Amino acid sequence: xxxxxxxxxxxxxxxxxxxxxxxxxxxxxxxxxxxxxxxxxxxxxxxxxxxxxxxxxxxxxxxxxxxxxxxxxxxxxxxxxxxxxxxxxxxxxxxxxxxxxxxxxxxxxxxxxxxxxxxxxxxxxxxxxxxxxxxxxxxxxxxxxxxxxxxxxxxxxxxxxxxxxxxxxxxxxxxxxxxxxxxxxxxxxxxxxxxxxxxxxxxxxxxxxxxxxxxxxxxxxxxxxxxxxxxxxxxxxxxxxxxxxxxxxxxxxxxxxx
Numbered sequence: 001x002x003x004x005x006x007x008x009x010x011x012x013x014x015x016x017x018x019x020x021x022x023x024x025x026x027x028x029x030x031x032x033x034x035x036x037x038x039x040x041x042x043x044x045x046x047x048x049x050x051x052x053x054x055x056x057x058x059x060x061x062x063x064x065x066x067x068x069x070x071x072x073x074x075x076x077x078x079x080x081x082x083x084x085x086x087x088x089x090x091x092x093x094x095x096x097x098x099x100x101x102x103x104x105x106x107x108x109x110x111x112x113x114x115x116x117x118x119x120x121x122x123x124x125x126x127x128x129x130x131x132x133x134x135x136x137x138x139x140x141x142x143x144x145x146x147x148x149x150x151x152x153x154x155x156x157x158x159x160x161x162x163x164x165x166x167x168x169x170x171x172x173x174x175x176x177x178x179x180x181x182x183x184x185x186x187x188x189x190x191x192x193x194x195x196x197x198x199x200x201x202x203x204x205x206x207x208x209x210x211x212x213x214x215x216x217x218x219x220x221x222x223x224x225x226x227x228x229x230x231x232x233x234x235x236x237x238x239x240x241x242x243x244x245x246x247x248x249x250x251x252x253x254x255x256x257x258x
Contacts, residue, residue, distance in 0.1 A: 009037030010240050015093050017041040017086065019077050019130065020100035022049035024205040025155060028228035029097055029235045031060045036236065039069035041090065043100070045076050077126025078118075083133035092141060095239050096134045098127035098177070099155040104170040116169050123173035124180075127154055131184055131195070139191040148192020153238050154181050155231075158201040158252045178248060185246035194245035196238045200231050201252025221254030 016033045020026035021042035034040045034057050044050050050072040058068055075082050077100045087093075101123045104111065131152055138150030159167050160174035181197040188195055202218065204225040234251050238244050250256050 009035070010236070011095075012037035014038045014095060014239075015041070015090060016095035016097065016239070017043055017090065017093055017134070018097040018099060019043045019075070019126070020155075022046060022053040025200065025203060025228050025231050026097070026099035027053050027056060028232040029099065031057050032229070032232035032236055033095070033239070034068060034070060035061045037069075038095070039071070041071045041073055041086075043073050043075040043077070043086075045074065047072070047074060050074075077130065078121040080129045080133070083129045087133040087137050091137050092147070093134050093137060094149065095151045095153070096130055097153045097155065097235060098130050100126055101155070101173075102170075104168070105166050107166055108168045111169060119169045120173050123170065124176040127177055128180060131180060135184065135188060135193065135195075138193045139188055142191030142193055149242065150188075150191075150193040151239050152184070152188075152193070152195045153235055154178075154195070154197040156181075156197045156199045156248075158199055158250070158256060160199065162256060181248065182246055189245055194238075194242070196244055196247040196249065198231060198234050198238070199248060199250045199252065199256075201226060201250075201255045203228060203231060218255060219258065220252075221258065224253065226251060226253055 011033055016038045018026050018030045018040060021030045022044040030040050030042055042050050042053055054070055054072060057070060061068065075086065102119055104119055135152060142148035142150065154177045156177040157174040159171040160178055178197055181195050185195040202220065202225050204227055231251060234249050238247060
């Protein structure tokens with residue numbers, strides 16, 4: 001039995017969709033939600049990676065794969081029709097985590113227009129489409145079905161507010177997520193739908209594995225990178241605290257303080 005298991009899991013009976021769920025932060029959040037009893041819809045563009053993610057979640061949870069409440073769904077966040085189809089298939093979604101993202105490591109004058117478009121479409125427009133399609137159902141459920149309590153969690157980045165050369169488009173997309181979060185927190189609150197954001201600093205993932213002496217270079221006050229499990233802890237807090245909306249939750253080891 002996994003150490004996170006409880007007699008009454010915190011997300012029992014809930015349905016959660018996680019974009020970018022095949023690796024990194026998205027996978028860790030999906031693992032945590034599944035271990036807390038949620039039905040988790042893993043959204044991604046690569047079927048093989050989704051299958052591997054399902055295996056990882058089964059290993060993490062200690063539950064046999066065929067007994068896990070997992071759904072694998074090929075999904076391109078950049079396509080509004082994929083979001084429309086998801087909303088139709090799951091009209092009673094409880095939690096949406098917008099975690100899909102692509103990075104940038106190039107000065108803006110050398111960044112190809114296609115790269116700019118892909119970053120903005122994936123990191124920002126994809127989340128907007130998700131908040132529109134899934135959020136619309138959540139608002140309807142809260143206003144007309146007497147079923148409030150929908151929760152949207154947007155995964156932003158410390159780079160949204162703390163500049164770093166070579167990340168301008170990525171930073172702009174993640175800053176846009178914060179604006180999206182605060183606006184929708186006000187817009188959706190009357191229906192009981194909560195909208196929050198996590199702002200991770202440097203997390204130990206595939207994206208940071210080649211950054212070498214990053215901890216020393218960035219002078220992270222806590223002296224280490226964060227873990228994906230720590231981000232998943234933050235997601236659990238936002239998913240379960242019913243008074244949490246418009247929370248912009250920094251998780252950066254103190255880096256934003258210096």
